[in-house]
Amino acid sequence: MSGYLLSRLLLYTGGRHLTSFFSPSHYVLPDTRCRTCPLPSQARSFSSRRGRSDGSSGQEGENTLRAPRGEMDFQLSRLQINAVLCANEQSVRIPEFDGRGGPSPVLRFESNQLSANTPLEDRRTSASCLQTRGMLFGVFDGHGGHACAQAVSERLPYYIAVSMMSESVLEDLEAAMETLRPVPPILQWYKHHNDYNYRESAALYVEHLRVYWQELLASEEHGDGMRPADALIYAFQRLDTDLSLEAQVPLANDLMRNTAIQAAFAGCTACVAYVGPEGVHVANAGDCRAVLGVQEHDGSWSALPLTQDHNAANVAEVERVFQQHPARERQTIIVDDRLLGVLMPLRAFGDVRFKWSRELQQSVLENGDSDLEALNLYQYAPPNYLTPPYLEATPEVTYHRLRPQDRFLILASDGLWDEMTNDEAVRLVSEHLTGIHLQAPVSASKLNLGQMHQLLLRRRARATPALDLNGATHLIRHALGTNEYGEMDQERLATMLALPSDLARMYRDDITVTVIYFNPNFSKTTN
Secondary structure, eight states: OOHHHHHTOEEEETTEEEEETTOSOSSEEOOOOOOOSOOGGGSOOOOOTTOOSSOOOSOOSTTSOOOSOOOOOSOOOHHHHHHHHHTTOEEEEOOSBOSSSSBOSEEEEEEEEEOSSSSOOEEEEEEEESSSSOEEEEEEEEESSSHHHHHHHHHHHHHHHHHHSOHHHHHHHHHHHHHTOOOOOOEEEOEETTOOOOGGGHHHHHHHHHHHHHHHHHOTTOTTOOOHHHHHHHHHHHHHHHHHHHTTSOOSSHHHHHHHHHHHHSEEEEEEEEEETTEEEEEEESSOEEEEEEEOTTSOEEEEEOOOOOSTTOHHHHHHHHHTSOGGGHHHHEETTEETTTBSOSSOEEOGGGTSOHHHHHHHHHHSOSOTTTTTOOOOOOTTOOSOOOOOOOOEEEEEOOOTTEEEEEEEOHHHHTTSOHHHHHHHHHHHHHOOOOOOOOOGGGOOHHHHHHHHHHHHHHHSOOSOSSHHHHHHHHHHHBOTTSOBOHHHHHHHHHSOHHHHHHHOOOEEEEEEEEOHHHHHHHO
């Protein structure tokens, strides 16, 4: 694709029409300012999702999203703590009306990320669909490096949006490409200034997205576009297929080929929410999670999970994997709660070591011109690798019709859920939202003096005013700083944030959180 053609692929961003289709300079948001040290025996068992012995991603370089801090001593001041927590903070208010005669389902959203890996392996995404109504939010938990999560976070929203477009809109896109006219904008991105884009691969990404919509146009059944649930499933599957194919074919230059190989051999889980006129559709592949915060008529709050974790703790998911392979493999597919004893999530993008045949892996790694040592890639097949593929990226899709009592949706990587339950997360966001800290009545006759003291400590902690203006930051602060009494422990928080990069991953994971607040007028109008 010519440079001129790429320059014609324009994307609307906050009233500006001068950014390219896959540009790093989309809607960039300004900065928003807003336990004791764990013993070695208390450290979480060290293993990246692949169980790499060195814990490194092998993808350090100047084109990586760096952690917001370097090594620090363990005596962080409150100001330093807040600076670390707020470095990737994002808050965006959405216009109450969507410009098409109806209220927007989303009032605002707040997001944040905190790294444990260096560089950060999580990614996030948020965008408005401009050719169809609704918004897309995604959280992507990378493993084996950041490359897969990076590629998926950039490309998946486009695949979803194109899938939902009508045939007439797709024809307009194709006609504009053919005649070198400006292409109708597809997405309006909401980017934090630390968010990174693969500029060197933009031409490849546009080319394969165009092939996808050409195939949709050739289909006799596309018509008015796919329904959201179908669009999410097809987009996940198609992008994973493209990631696989791009690593197998010759590309324009070494940098583009290296990026494609890294994205295919790394992996990521994904949780994407499409909030549109019909309600909320959540597509999940892996162990990120979406949890709805519901406020009942009596003022109480409850958590409604819209996803299930795809890991060995999910009996139905394990049985699904078993059914795809001979019965003789039932003892070797899941070992130590990991796929083939290696990988924790049972659905993921990339991870071609669990999808390709041994022969294909060997061919791609040996016959390519890439410096595998520099890319930290090596020829390796998991034990008992008999009947691939063992892994897929097909998501599980859940639909929820929005009600007046549905107040917010939390999307987060497993780094958050390792530290708190669904109910705890909803309680924290609800208290942050309302400023009300509800205390349940208790009978003092049932408690001894020590138990009463602990209860008072917990209640004092809950009554402390929130330090954060951002709900996602509030969750991350409590995930790392809450002690066994439910009290915010500044010493613990400072220690967790000041851990050197080679130790941090032993005690916690990357954390990415997005909190989406719903417009109450939307559910009232639609109901």
